[in-house]
Amino acid sequence: MTSILSATPSLSALDPEARHVLDLGRQADAPPFEAGTPQQARRAYDEGFPDLQGEREPVGSVSERTIAGPGGPLTLRLYRGQGAAAADAPALLYLHGGGWVIGNLDSHDEICRWFANMASCVVVSPAYRLAPEHKFPAAVEDCLAVLSFMRDAAGELGIDTRRIAVAGDSAGGNLATVLALLARGDRIPLTAQLLFYPNTDAAQTADSYRRFGEGLGLTASTMAWFRDHYVRDPSDIDDWRASPLKAESLAGAPPAFIALAGHDILADEGEAYARRLEQDGVPVVLRRWPGQIHGFVSMGRHGPAARQAVAEAVAAWRGFDPAFGKV
Numbered sequence: 001m002t003s004i005l006s007a008t009p010s011l012s013a014l015d016p017e018a019r020h021v022l023d024l025g026r027q028a029d030a031p032p033f034e035a036g037t038p039q040q041a042r043r044a045y046d047e048g049f050p051d052l053q054g055e056r057e058p059v060g061s062v063s064e065r066t067i068a069g070p071g072g073p074l075t076l077r078l079y080r081g082q083g084a085a086a087a088d089a090p091a092l093l094y095l096h097g098g099g100w101v102i103g104n105l106d107s108h109d110e111i112c113r114w115f116a117n118m119a120s121c122v123v124v125s126p127a128y129r130l131a132p133e134h135k136f137p138a139a140v141e142d143c144l145a146v147l148s149f150m151r152d153a154a155g156e157l158g159i160d161t162r163r164i165a166v167a168g169d170s171a172g173g174n175l176a177t178v179l180a181l182l183a184r185g186d187r188i189p190l191t192a193q194l195l196f197y198p199n200t201d202a203a204q205t206a207d208s209y210r211r212f213g214e215g216l217g218l219t220a221s222t223m224a225w226f227r228d229h230y231v232r233d234p235s236d237i238d239d240w241r242a243s244p245l246k247a248e249s250l251a252g253a254p255p256a257f258i259a260l261a262g263h264d265i266l267a268d269e270g271e272a273y274a275r276r277l278e279q280d281g282v283p284v285v286l287r288r289w290p291g292q293i294h295g296f297v298s299m300g301r302h303g304p305a306a307r308q309a310v311a312e313a314v315a316a317w318r319g320f321d322p323a324f325g326k327v
Contacts (some may be wrong), residue, residue, distance in 0.1 A: 014263060015291035017303025021052065022293065034225035038101050038132060047104040057113040060084055064105075067149050070141045071129055076149075078157070079103045079123040081116030090324060091122040091159035092194075093179070094146055097170030097295070098129045100139055108169070108200060111231065111301050114307060115167070116300035118314040120158050124150055128175070132229040136236050143175050144182060151188055162290030163324065165192035165254070165317055168298055170218075170266070171226070173198025177244040177273070184252040192320050194257045194313040196297045197266050200245040202227050202237040206268035216263050218294040223265060247270060250276050255283040255318035259297070259309045262290035285316040 014022070028048070033041035039178060053303070060080040066073045081091070092115055096108040105127050116123045128142035154161045166183075168176035173195040180193040213220035231237060241248035256277050260270045274286045289296065292305055300306040318324045 013291060015289075015303070015305065018263070018291060018293045018296065020207065020217075021296075021299055021302055024051070025217065026207075032219065033099075033102070033222050038130075038229060041193065042102050044160065045107070046104070049107045049298065052299045053110045053302055056109065056257060057117060058082070059113050059116045067145070069129075069145045070145065071134060074142055074145065075105070075127040076146065077109075077112070077125045079116040079125070080158070081118070081120050081122070083120040084116070084122060085120070085158070087155075087158045088160040088163075089158055090119060090163035090165070091150060091154075091157070092116075092119065092121055092123045093143070093150060093166045093176075094123050094125045095128070095143055095166070095168035095172035095175045095179075097168065097172040097196075097298075098130075099223070100136075100171045100174075100230040101226050102130070102171070108172075108298065109295055110296060111169070111306075111310060114189075114310045115314065118311055119317065121163075122157060124157075127243065134219070134290050135232045136239075136242055137232050139175055139230075140178055140182075140241050143179050144303065147179060147183065162191070164188070164190055165194060166190055167194035167196075167313065168198070168208060169196035171199055171230075174186065174200065174242075174244065178241050180253050181240070181244060181247055181250065181255075185256075190254040192254050192257065192317045194261045194317060195270075195312075196309060197261050197264055197270055197294055198258065198287050199223075199266055199269065200243065200273040201202055201269045202231065203241045206265075206272070208268035209265045210264050212265045216265075218265060220265055225260045245276065249280055251280040252281055253277065253280075253282050255285075255316075255320040257285045257313045258287070259313065260286070260288050261292040261294055261296055263292065264294040266294060284319065285312075285319070287312055 129138040
């Protein structure tokens with residue numbers, strides 16, 4: 001597998017929409033997340049993400065419910081896409097990004113709506129526990145609980161347990177990869193893992209941290225701040241549930257779609273994860289956006305790349321399962 005990622009961060013190589021988003025960030029002149037507390041970071045993120053997202057796309061229905069989780073009640077948002085069957089519809093568990101510290105059901109609402117409509121499926125998005133109040137592996141445990149709920153309540157939800165996939169972006173992509181590995185050997189296996197610039201190695205030593213560590217949105221120092229809030233101590237960094245790239249084997253994982261941004265500190269570990277999957281016999285569709293930055297799938301207001309990435313993820317999901325959507 002040959003990488004086409006740039007060797008050095010060149011702003012001239014960025015897509016116009018990525019340059020525009022970075023310009024908006026510079027004009028805002030907000031302090032980095034690591035300059036404040038997690039609570040301050042959440043407030044800043046909540047104030048900023050609406051300026052990146054486009055209009056909310058109508059779906060068939062949206063509802064919320066609460067289930068019992070390992071650490072207390074868990075809130076889920078459920079989207080039934082336009083054209084989704086009333087029974088035995090495909091289903092997607094979507095796990096939002098945000099460095100395990102920020103992000104919520106609203107911050108990734110646009111992506112969930114796109115998936116629901118494009119795949120004519122049911123999307124379940126959980127408000128899993130965040131760090132540092134709830135450190136590793138709390139988020140992993142919550143996501144597993146939601147997957148179990150989807151299987152147990154499939155009839156009530158109108159979904160087909162044979163057509164469940166998992167997806168996520170950044171830290172949510174990390175949780176999605178871990179869930180996909182934990183689900184290996186289940187009686188009802190996952191059909192796909194759909195990953196947008198996933199974090200796969202908490203060591204944060206890949207060369208892309210050097211090449212793209214400053215001036216391109218997510219910085220190396222911010223990513224270290226996220227990671228250090230998430231893990232309990234340095235030994236967690238070597239736990240494959242925090243660093244799925246460190247898993248002894250990836251064999252038996254569901255087929256993967258992986259979208260990478262060319263100017264992203266997570267680019268190299270995404271490439272490495274794709275290579276590991278291929279080496280262990282897992283089908284992979286690897287798609288690169290060389291001129292994009294981390295988080296571009298959450299920037300639908302500013303260009304077509306975000307929606308295009310979701311459309312390609314859905315196409316890959318369908319390609320992995322020829323019987324997609326059929327009872």
